[in-house]
Amino acid sequence: MTERDFLQDETIFALSSAPGRAGVSVLRLSGPESGDVLKSVTQSKLPEPRRASLRTVYDLDGVMIDRPLVLWFPAPKSFTGEDCAEFHVHGSVAILEAMARCLTEAGLRQAKPGEFTRRAVERGKMDLTEAEGLADLIDARTQGQRIQALQNMEGALRETYEGWQSLLLDALAQIEGEIDFADEADVPDALSHAAYPYLTQARDGMAALLAQGDKGRAVRDGIQVAIVGAPNAGKSTLLNGLVGRDVAITSPQAGTTRDIVEAQTVIAGLPVTFSDTAGLRETVDSIEAEGVRRALARAEDAHLVILVEREGLETASHVEENIVFRNLAGEIDGRVEENGDISGNALKNIGLDALLGKLESLILERYAGLESAALTRVRHVNCIEVAHSSVEMALSRLGSEPELSSEDIRNALISLEELAGRSDMEQVFDRIFSSFCIGK
Ligand SMILES: Nc1nc2c(ncn2[C@@H]2O[C@H](COP(=O)(O)OP(=O)(O)O)[C@@H](O)[C@H]2O)c(=O)[nH]1
Ligand SMILES: [Mg+2]
Structure with a gap:
């Protein structure tokens, strides 16, 4: 078990609304203990999933803290993909302090900044570009920023690069087919030729997105x-x-x-x-x-x-x-x-x-008015630039050196995985091999 796996098993809590005096404040829990802690501090059974229920919260000595609305989100249908719970308490400094003490005594740990979203990414609830969109949405000060952030949070950039991944995997399947079965008589001579349209389509899509230049960053950071x-x-x-x-x-x-x-x-x-x-x-x-x-x-x-x-x-x-x-x-x-x-x-x-x-x-x-995904960070531009030049390279030697060309495509895929915030290539390999069989 790695340290990260161990940390993931910890149940965390945090104040998810702004600190200080408020009508209502929201405390959020995530991790395997969420359900047990919710039951024990309310001294009652779990509420129906995803339905607000009124409960009384008691401290360890059995003294009432507040009567909040509580919500129970069993995994995987939760923000983080783990068991989650929410307490919508009255927003006073004293209640928040008592709740924090009560949850800490129940064995939970205060979440680190961004830890809920990080868990959501690690559990596959969202990719890194969607998490970045979410962060930008929370930081949005103007309507234009809000609209741009929402698009990425809703997966505009993710859908775009997933389209490229799919094209690159199709191209790869064609080339690998030719390399591996080159001696077999029933394989067409220039199977790699079939990879051209996939590669050019991916290349053109990347170039079009890169052509928006610093638009997305200007909106995010200000003009x-x-x-x-x-x-x-x-x-x-x-x-x-x-x-x-x-x-x-x-x-x-x-x-x-x-x-x-x-x-x-x-x-x-x-x-x-x-x-x-x-x-x-x-x-x-x-x-x-x-x-x-x-x-x-x-x-x-x-x-x-x-x-x-x-x-x-x-x-x-x-x-x-x-x-x-x-x-x-x-x-x-x-x-x-x-x-x-x-x-x-x-x-x-x-x-x-x-x-x-x-x-x-x-x-x-x-x-204004970016209709496609927005490149809101230098990171996005860098990953796509590397992917784009790898695909250019793949195209330039597709006919003469298919082995090297397929290596270029793999490099492009690695850059896109980086864009997604995943370095785990297993999924990609699954796809490569299944496509491979179809080619036959
Ligand atoms: N008559 C007139 N005076 C101006 C105008 N704009 C600025 N000034 C005056 O010109 C001087 C220099 O202006 P300022 O804004 O400090 O110039 P800056 O050096 O370009 O920043 C100040 O005394 C201003 O009041 C204008 O449109 N008409
Ligand atoms: Mg001046």
């Missing part, structure tokens, strides 16, 4: 918008106007902003962080020069860049911008010019609606 331009162009004034708060110091003195000033907002249901930066100019002041260096680096890393221009001011360095805001003097109409630039007056909040409208349409166009 970075850098505000750059010459000193005194009105960048800090613009930032304050955009978020409706006085976050950055503004002054007629050139070189006021040196550190990056960030402010958050929500556009098109997605979290957006604006970064106000030091004005771009040649300077002998070493602190300001560091500010300029940071400004350029931020513009480089940002998803979108707003360049603020003001008459008579030169922007010293070239920056790839997405939107130009022309900060004009006087009572003018804020508007979108023919070339797409926005004219306005940052100090008087003129043209900010036009600017926000343009930002919103750019964000919608680039980052």
